[in-house]
Amino acid sequence: EVQLVESGGGLVRPGRSLRLSCAASGFTFDDYAMHWVRQAPGKGLEWVSGISWNSGSIGYADSVKGRFTISRDNAKNSLYLQMNSLRAEDTALYYCAKDTGDYYDSNGYNDYWGQGTLVTVSS
Amino acid sequence: QSVLTQPPSASGTPGQRVSISCSGSSSNVGSNYVYWYQHLPGTAPKLLIYRNNQRPSGVPDRFSGSKSGTSASLAISGLRSEDEADYYCAAWDDSLSGRVFGGGTKLTVL
Numbered sequence: 001e002v003q004l005v006e007s008g009g010g011l012v013r014p015g016r017s018l019r020l021s022c023a024a025s026g027f028t029f030d031d032y033a034m035h036w037v038r039q040a041p042g043k044g045l046e047w048v049s050g051i052s053w054n055s056g057s058i059g060y061a062d063s064v065k066g067r068f069t070i071s072r073d074n075a076k077n078s079l080y081l082q083m084n085s086l087r088a089e090d091t092a093l094y095y096c097a098k099d100t101g102d103y104y105d106s107n108g109y110n111d112y113w114g115q116g117t118l119v120t121v122s123s
Numbered sequence: 124q125s126v127l128t129q130p131p132s133a134s135g136t137p138g139q140r141v142s143i144s145c146s147g148s149s150s151n152v153g154s155n156y157v158y159w160y161q162h163l164p165g166t167a168p169k170l171l172i173y174r175n176n177q178r179p180s181g182v183p184d185r186f187s188g189s190k191s192g193t194s195a196s197l198a199i200s201g202l203r204s205e206d207e208a209d210y211y212c213a214a215w216d217d218s219l220s221g222r223v224f225g226g227g228t229k230l231t232v233l
Contacts, residue, residue, distance in 0.1 A: 004167075035222070044125050045160075045168070045211050047222035059221050095168070106215035109158045110222070111179070113167040 002026040002112040004096045009117030012086055020117055022079040022096030030054075030074035033099035035110060036081050038092035038119075048094070049081065050104030057103050064090075086121045093118050126151060127212055127225035134231040140200040143228045145212030147193050151223055155215040157195040159188055162209045162227070171210075172197060199230075207232045 008020040020036070036048040049060045049070040058070055069082040079096055093116040101108030128146040135141040145157060159172035170179055172188035175195065187198045199206055212225040 037222075037224075044227040045162075045213075045224040046125075047224065050221065061221060062219070093165075097168075100173075104222075106155050106217070109156070109170070109173055109213070110168075111170050111173075113169075115165070115167050 002098065004098060004112060004114035006094060006096050006114045006117035009094065009119045011120045011122065013123050014087060014121055016086055017082070017084045018086060018119060020081040020083065020094055020096075020119070022114060024077045024079065024096075024098070027098070029072075029077040031102060033057075033102055033104040033108060034072060034079045035097045035099060035104060036070060036079075037095045037097050037110070037113070038090075039095070039116070040089070040092040043092075045095075046092075050099070051079070052104055053102040057105075059104060083119070086119075088121050091119060091121045125226035126216060126219070126223035127214065129210075129212060129225035129228045131226065132229045132231065134233055135199075135202045136233045137202055137204065139202045140198060141202060141230065142199075143197045143210050143212075143230070145195045145197070145225050147195075147214060147223075149193060150218040151193075151214040151216040152190065152195055153193040154217060157188065157190050158213045159186075159197045160211045160213065161206075162211060164209070168211070202232055204232045206230060 035050040096114040097110040098112040099108040160168040162168040175190040
C-alpha cells in the first residue's frame, strides 16, 4: 500500500524558514518523480514544485520560485521542501504527491497523495 | 486565480446525473491530458479520471470524463450522498512547464 506522510508544518513568522518532509513507503521511491501541491484556506489546489527520480529535473511555480527548494533522498525514501522568506500567502496545507512517471512532465500525473501538513505564516 | 476554470458549485439529487466543466487554453487542456480528483478537505485527494477518460481500478463507472478542444468535463451519474465533495481538474501546462489545477467545484447532493 502506497503511503505518503508529510511532516514539518507549523506556525512561523513572515520572513522565516521551514522545512517540510514527506516519508514514502509501499512503492519503489527512486522510480518516480514527486511533487508538492498546496491548498490555501478556502482556495483550490496549487502545484508548488516537482522533482524527477534522480533530481536531474526540477520545476517550481512562479509564486515560489527563488524562495522554495525541493529535494529528495532516495536512500531514505524521503522528499523535502525547504521554504525560505515565507509570506502570509504561503499559508496552506501542503501535500506530497507521487507521480506515475520518473520525470515530472506532461506524460505523468499524480496518482497518490498524502494527507498534508499545515503551514501557517503569521506574526 | 486558477489557470483552469471550473464552476464553484454544482448540485443534484440522488440518482441524478451532474456534469462539472473545466475550461483551459491551448497550452494546457488543448494540448495535454486532463485529470480529475475528488477531495474531501483535510484528506488526501483521490484520482478519479486520468488521461481524459480513463478510470483507475476501484473507481465506479458512474464517473466518466471527456475532453473537446480546450474544455473538459466530469460526469457523475446515479448521484449518491457520498459523492458530496470538492472536484478538481488538472493538466500539464506547456507554457508554465508545470501542473495546473482548476479552482475546484463543490458538489452538493440535495
